[in-house]
Amino acid sequence: MQKLVRITTIPLSLEKLLEGQLTYMNDHYEVIAVSAEEERLKKYGEENHVRTFWIEMTRAITPLKDLKSLYKLYRFCKKEKPLIVHSHTPKAGIIGMLASKLAGVPLRLHTVAGLPLLETLGNKRKILDFVEKLTYSLATKVYPNSFVLKDIIKELGYADDDKLEVLGQGSSNGIDTNYFNPENYTDEYRSNLRRDIGIPEYDFVYIFVGRLVSEKGINELVTAFVELESKNPDVSLLLVGPFEQELDPIDPEVFKLINSHLKIYTTGYQQDVRPYFSISNVLTFPSYREGFPNVVMQANAMSLPAIVSNINGCNEIIKNGVNGLIIPVKDKNALVKEMSNVLNNVTLREKLTQNARRLIQSKYERKQFWEILLKEYKELEELHKHD
Template identity: 30%
Template structure:
């Protein structure tokens, strides 16, 4: 069988590291010549395997018309020259630029991996504009693969795309969970190490969060809920793992308290998420919108009960009342009630954590997901050849 050429596009190289790099070896072994295209530097190019081709294209995040035009033109030139069989794109800016460029270049398979819907949570004119952009990207794509069944149903109901061109691979998520990395057998070891590192006693109940400082991640609700819990139960800590990326979008008073409180442990970015999750007693994820919310199943993989917003994405990674709890978005009261429930009942925490690990093992093992992804890409190519 002749090797097929696939180009994978994201806006920045960090996304490649998080969601793409892990899959490249298997794609290569299964007959694909892989090209990565994003805003990358020499260090990133040196870090990828030799059999992977890299095309650096400047793509700034946010809205900038002139840089957007330049990016579209650069992507068009690159893919026109390479003649790819399939081009796959994710993240907002990269998806807009690449869907346009690949449509003009007439790439036969234009696959939009929809890892979130940017206009969800917006209102008024801004929502209408970004909904139009989302529909444009989908209309230019031959296939759309959201990473959760919740977002698949939402977009079909919204008229963003139809049934024929949209599907979820296996049980969803962008990359599943590496169960060797998120090793439940090392939970106790990691728990002891993290508590020792931050001088946290064994009796302290750790409430955890992974994500950036930003309004749409539910930062305001998270801090208000923790303030309530911490005041009532002083033997609690908030372990906040993630960058202070969008501080201007959150309540400045809550941000100030967050930065000054000794009961908030601010870790920043880490590639050892499994260790920090292992130290948590409860994982809270009050996000406003998600594609899937991979941290939900990563927490589950480490046997941690999750409290998350009842929104598309997390809905597909939690069995409510069994592996965690789903609460109304932006509801501080519901967050507090569920945190307090789990705080008071260690046996319940352990039971839910056990159930969560089992759910992840059976439904989100990344090796099984990768098999399904490769099968899907081959099916897309074979379908094109028989059309």
């Protein structure tokens, strides 16, 4: 059986962004997952029945460490001789594509799930631009996970159109709507969970799921909520995810508000976010940049409409006024307005809620995405045989 190497910078991306996918592919290829964090990666391999190979990688710019990682992966590829190396995330992308190119791997694939560099300026931006362009030049094919992201990549001059392809309707993994199903949770369960967290039983709950960092729009979300709650006391804000104050800190005043405001609740990182969606009414996701955000698909699959920024990915999953509402980026006032709108306009809210799950099921079902990706692998394999 041919070998397929899948690389992400950290195992969390394997667990969340590619959940179930490597296990599915293991029926068709000998899959090897490559990532950092040795113990967590090993656990991932055991749980998903795939081989693993540990390489130290960081999400920061660390040239000396990166050279060591590059050499280690090069040696690994020379020894294993995989047919395909498929990378995700920026650091894994450059190391994966360069090592596999040097090792003579025939099919080098890279998925782009967003461009963190879009929020970067100055010399750091120039370095990141160079690395991104180099990554794409080393790849056989590049898969932006949204149509708007593909256009951005072309506009930035990172790659030509013939190298770029969006698989299916977008996404990196689709979504399992049997798993993300609101009917899995009883009224009693939801009532008990609200009580355990401290959320009043009849409050209208806005939920955010993701890293609690500046670029996810947390500053705008918290200040918008505080303003809204001062006029509508029967609302709560539920923040599900970890702080990353060392990487992308939120404003100190906002951090204080999160910890002191009586109607803002935090859970920290959660392996399973479905229970929290089940006790909420709407996803508020005012992020500055995304690829194709899983959390928006997950919320919709759980029959939650979403208020999202007008950025790629978000504005492809959400149709304004159909399954959610779209606001300008970094616009707190627009966020307050639409949070109020979805709270007070019952007719609108019911329409958005009814459409949310149905739209996800029709466009982004996970098994369908896996089949599309497998077909892509097999077609590239056939082309390689005839080269």
